[in-house]
Amino acid sequence: MVIGIFSYSDELGGGVNHLERTLTLFPAKRFIFMMPKDKLENFRSKITALKEEQMLKTLDNAVALPPIQGYIKSVYGIFKYGSILSSEIKKYGVDFIYFPFTNQYFPLAFQLSRIRWTQLLQLSPGVGSLIFEEGHGYELFRKNFKFIFNYGESKAIKTYLRLLIYQFLAFKRPLLTVSESIGYEMKKIGINLNLYTVKPGNGVDTCYDGTDKNIDLIFYARLIPQKGIYDFLKVVKKMTYVNAVIAGFASETVKNEINQYLTKNSLKNRVKLMTNLTSKESAELLKSSKVFVYPTRLDAFPLVVLESLSCGTPVVSYSIPAIRMNYLTDAVIKVKPLDVGSLITETQSILKNEKWVELGKKGKEYASKYKWESVATAEWRILEEIYGAS
Secondary structure, three states: OOEEEEOOOOOOOHHHHHHHHHHOOOOHHHEEEEEEHHHHHHHHHHHHHHOOHHHHHHHHOOEEEOOOOOOOOOHHHHHHHHHHHHHHHHOOOOOEEEEOOOOOHHHHHHHHOOOEEEEEEOOEOOOEOOOOOOOOHHHHHHHHHHHHHOOOHHHHHHHHHHHHHHHHHOOOOEEEEOOHHHHHHHHHOOOOOEEEEOOOOOOOOOOOOOOOOOEEEEEEOOOOHHHOHHHHHHHHHHOOOOOEEEEEOOOHHHHHHHHHHHHHOOOOOOEEEEEOOOHHHHHHHHHOEEEEEEOOOOOOOOHHHHHHHHOOOOEEEEOOHHHHOOOOOOOEEEEOOOOHHHHHHHHHHHHHOOHHHHHHHHHHHHHOOOOHHHHHHHHHHHHHHHHHHO
């Protein structure tokens, strides 16, 4: 059995981090990692900058597929690339593709090209996540989709129709997920898929002690609105006595937008913006922080929460399914989604009463159960089962 693991993503974030770690732990001679040449080169430069030596070794053995840049801009182009991929994988004796990302166009391209495939859903397809949970079917989908992504009715209808097509083409096909919240959210919006949840769906490296906690609040995630960066800044703005750090991957455009917000709201002297850090640098910041305020509205099993807990830093977050169903610990304080007032109240309570000390200990104990070796073993076992049954 040789599985072709296909990725086109050169973006850095939780989903790619999951891929990095599992690839270094999967049985080396049982899979071939494949990326379009242009994406592979860009990804390699980013991994080199982050000094991720293990992943660099995996990239050295990766198969460079034809460049994808000319195809990725349209649905037709993605379907066309699927036929190219179908031809390419035969050269390497691969007849089964594992696509470890939540994207519906590529699986549809695989289907049209008659490639045997499965994928790992790291977000709920289409909707991403559920902020609102009252209701069912398209109306529930539309409400969440429009709010989270700021798209109109036409885009919502097209995306939901694509989900229905995806459901039809993936009928009875086993698909992997990192979280049971994905199955729950899909059923809520009226989409039924045959899902196998990887348990555990994420792992975390041990974060060692030794740093004084001199940062009151931290935000640590990709710097996009859906992860709650601006709700975090609302919390900091109201808590005038705290200092804070923003850490995460961001483009120059986003960095400029956040800096403009900080200047406009007189937060420059209390908030430090640090972007595109190495894993070690990020861990140092987490260890130095008392509370991670994470008002996310787009997640399935957020790795950043595990990383924070491993570093002894409790989390205050919105109680979306991804948080509520995966983090069964007092070290993750959950408040009603979009309730910034409760975010502030809970964060103030942790700081005022120094609850972060005890909660930090509980968080470290909880996170210690989540090992990348366990994730890779569980994920590969499901892949073997699916491959054998397909």
